[in-house]
Amino acid sequence: EPEVTQTPSHQVTQMGQEVILRCVPISNHLYFYWYRQILGQKVEFLVSFYNNEISEKSEIFDDQFSVERPDGSNFTLKIRSTKLEDSAMYFCASRDPTYNEQFFGPGTRLTVL
Amino acid sequence: AQKVTQAQTEISVVEKEDVTLDCVYETRDTTYYLFWYKQPPSGELVFLIRRNSFDEQNEISGRYSWNFQKSTSSFNFTITASQVVDSAVYFCALSEASDYKLSFGAGTTVTVRA
Numbered sequence: 001e002p003e004v005t006q007t008p009s010h011q012v013t014q015m016g017q018e019v020i021l022r023c024v025p026i027s028n029h030l031y032f033y034w035y036r037q038i039l040g041q042k043v044e045f046l047v048s049f050y051n052n053e054i055s056e057k058s059e060i061f062d063d064q065f066s067v068e069r070p071d072g073s074n075f076t077l078k079i080r081s082t083k084l085e086d087s088a089m090y091f092c093a094s095r096d097p098t099y100n101e102q103f104f105g106p107g108t109r110l111t112v113l
Numbered sequence: 114a115q116k117v118t119q120a121q122t123e124i125s126v127v128e129k130e131d132v133t134l135d136c137v138y139e140t141r142d143t144t145y146y147l148f149w150y151k152q153p154p155s156g157e158l159v160f161l162i163r164r165n166s167f168d169e170q171n172e173i174s175g176r177y178s179w180n181f182q183k184s185t186s187s188f189n190f191t192i193t194a195s196q197v198v199d200s201a202v203y204f205c206a207l208s209e210a211s212d213y214k215l216s217f218g219a220g221t222t223v224t225v226r227a
Contacts, residue, residue: 031213033214033215035215041219042204042217042218042219042220043158043204043206043215043217044217045214045215045216048212048213048214055212056212056214089156091158093215095213099163100146100163100208100210100213101148101160101163102160102208102213102215103160104150104157104158104160106156106157107156107157107158109156
């Protein structure tokens, strides 16, 4: 069964460093999303992406964040200069346009020291 | 604006008891989708069920069932004969047809004791 994959599973970085989180969505899906979950809190929408551009972004998704689909398969989230409060689990999802169901990857746990 | 409320923070039951999780939502859209996700201790989000706003039929899928009532904007979820492996955080989520992004509730932690 096709699935969304994410790498790395855990990333530790120093404050101020840039990180790139990678996702491979399900191949025939066209809509992609990033969500964030700070430890013990709810899952929050960050950004949606369709047709090589951002469809919508939340107020969390400020200028420090960017997304890209550099090739036909990867979907990346870049944080330019990480802050302590960026420590969270980051989930990638891709949406099946027929059933409007979002399939989530296993998440990347980002720890900013 | 979307909003999903899960009033129950934690529920603890003994194995084989039924567990009902409450979810109340707000939306101005007429077409929307409701979901339940499970997040076990390992951290991944596991899709459980989806319901469309235009289909209020309630169903049972194995040990899972749900009660969708548009009149009260509620989408409750029941686990029948709970098992220890059901211990997890359960999230209710809403997406509108206008953008499909998911808005999650705060989650309910379910602990099933042997």
